[in-house]
Structure formats: C-alpha cells, structure tokens
Amino acid sequence: MQVVLSLRVGGLERVVLDLVRNASEEFRFIVCCLEEPGAWGDEAPHVVGLGKKSGVDWRLFWKIARLARAEKVDVIHTHNSAAHLYGAIGGKLAGVKVLHTEHGKNLGQEARAFRLNRWAGHFTDLTVAVSEKIGREARDQESVPADRLAVVANGICVDRFNSPRLTAGRRIGTVGRLVPEKNYPLLLRAVAAIPSAELVFIGDGPLRGALECEAGPRVQFLGQRADIAELLAGFDVFVLSSSTEGMSIALLEAMAAACPIVVTAVGGNTELIQHEVTGLVVPPDDATALRTAIERLLTDRVLANRLGTAAREVTRQRYSVAAMTQRYEELWRRLAA
Secondary structure (H helix, E strand, O other): OEEEOOOOOOHHHHHHHHHHHHOOOOOOOOEEEOOOOOOOHHHOOOEEEOOOOOOOOOHHHHHHHHHHHHOOOOEEEEEOHHHHHHHHHHHHHHOOEEEEEEOOOOOOOHHHHHHHHHHHHHHOOEEEEOOHHHHHHHHHHHOOOHHHEEEOOOOEOHHHHOOOOOOOOOEEEEEOOOOHHHOHHHHHHHHHOOOOOEEEEEEOOOOHHHHHHHOOOOEEEOEOOOOHHHHHOOOOEEEEOOOOOOOOHHHHHHHHOOOOEEEEOOOOHHHHOOEOOOEEEEOOOOHHHHHHHHHHHHHOHHHHHHHHHHHHHHHHHHOEHHHHHHHHHHHHHHHHO
16 A cells, blocks of 8 residues: 555655556555645546645544555554654554555654654554655654665656757756645756756746746746757756755656756755766855856766766666665565555
8 A cells, every 4th residue: 555645746646656667566556635636646646635624634544554454554654754654653553564654744744744653663664765865854853763664766757858959059947736845946056157057947836826927938847848858859958946846756767867967965866866977066045056067067068968978877776666665565565465
C-alpha cells in the first residue's frame, strides 16, 4: 500500500506512480490517498481516496488498518510526514510492516514535520531518505537509527528526455509547483536584470496570481503541460531557485534533457549538480549571484553545452526509474519476509 496525501501533480507523486508502473509482476499495489485522488488519480490501477477532514482525522487510522487487512497488504509505504503518521499507526493496528520515504519538507513547516516523523517512527520498520541531507535530518532531528535508515535517490524515465535541443538564444525556464518553497520571486528579480531574456514557468500552484502580478512582459506562465520534454529542449538555461529541496524530479528531467543548469545550494540540488561540472551552483536567496550565473551560461555557450552534456550522462548512469525501482523492491522484499 502506497500512502500519500493525494496524487496531485508533483515530484513525490510522480515517484509513486513510477514505482507502481515499473515494479516487477511479483508486486501488486493499492494507492491510498488521505485526501482525494487528485489530477493523477486515474494513472494508477487501484486508487482509494479517504476524504481526510482538516486537523487530525482519527477515522483514518482505522480506515487504513481495515483496508490493509482487506487487501492482504504486506508492506505499507508512506511518503512525507502526514502520510507517515496515518500509515504508520494504521500499519501498527493492522500488524503490517511500514516503510517511510521522506522527500522533503514544506518551507516553515519543518519543525512540525520533524515531530510527526519522530512520533510515527516508533511504528516504522525502515525509513528511506531521497538525499543524503534528508538522511542526516532523519538521524539528527528524528532519531532514526542508522540500521533502519537507507538513502534511495529518485529516478526518472531518462529516455523520455532525448528530444533534440532547439535553443532560442535567451530563453530561461523552470518547472515546478508555484509554491513558496521554490522562491520564484528571486528568479523573477534575477531575470528582470538580464537584457532581452525571456522567462518561462511550467507548472501551476497557489502563488500563480501573485507571481503574474509581479512578472514583466517577458515572462510566460504555461501552467501544467504534458509536453515537458519538448519544452525543456527549448530552454537555453534551466533554473531552480528553491529555498528548500529534497531531490527534485524537475531538476533530474532538466539534466536528462541536457539543459545548462543553475541551481541554489539547498537540499539535494548540490548532490545532483556539481559546480562547473554538471551545472552552476549559487548561494540561496542571492539574486545577484543567480543573475550572474544565468548570464554566464547565456554568454558562454561552449561551457553551457559541456555542462548540459555532462548532466545528461550523470542522469543516465545514476538516476533512472529502473535503478530506483530495483532498490525499493529490495526493501519491500526485506520487510515482507
């Protein structure tokens, strides 16, 4: 049983769907959404929405336990802190093993997430972090023992991002939910100071209206798109201006598309991007440094192409869906046994 808040459009949700779709035939899945299935609810074969109420919904612990028994679940696999709380207690009630994956924490809610994970950890058999940084947080902030902690990097369908590059000259792009964690106002300020540069946002979210009001005439908001691979092929520079990150699926996709990349030095960004080898890394919340790095790649196309090619090769070698799924299958088997 995969337990998530919902299957809305996002990186965590893409990981869950890729696991369900790519696992070997010995596994069968039910995806349990605490809230409603969401926009991607039809993309998995067996999805259940529990209709979570605001606050702590005590009914859900028993709902998950009953569902786990009815479906003869061997392992409950939770994703991020809210799902961890309900899935771990539901698993305890049902007598089912629990694996938790921590993908990252929302900005300003880190302390609450640490508390939830610490409490749910009493009923959790194994914790997975998607980056080394999150693994250190699990040890230091959530008291997860080293022998019950693993790091499994996210993976993507690398071959989907092999479209020929069609650079336009000064097109800067980013992909992600329009939420505070991405610090898109920083990106707007940085690009506004670059002459003739065009900025493209792919994705949607609660901050779209505010960002559109702040944006100038050279900024486009494309919303949710199904042709992300083709759009990435047209970016001269891909930028991730985040204040916090786990291991960004959008960044992995940009790497696979051989985009020249600039990222802030937060979370898993520095594990994926090696400065001046696979991209450029700048301090977080520094508009001047971000602008300078973007301009460097727009001006030095030899450097930009070298970094993009190197990023693509790293992704093919280390961050495929097949490698991620194989590692999780090993953990599921270990717990089920």
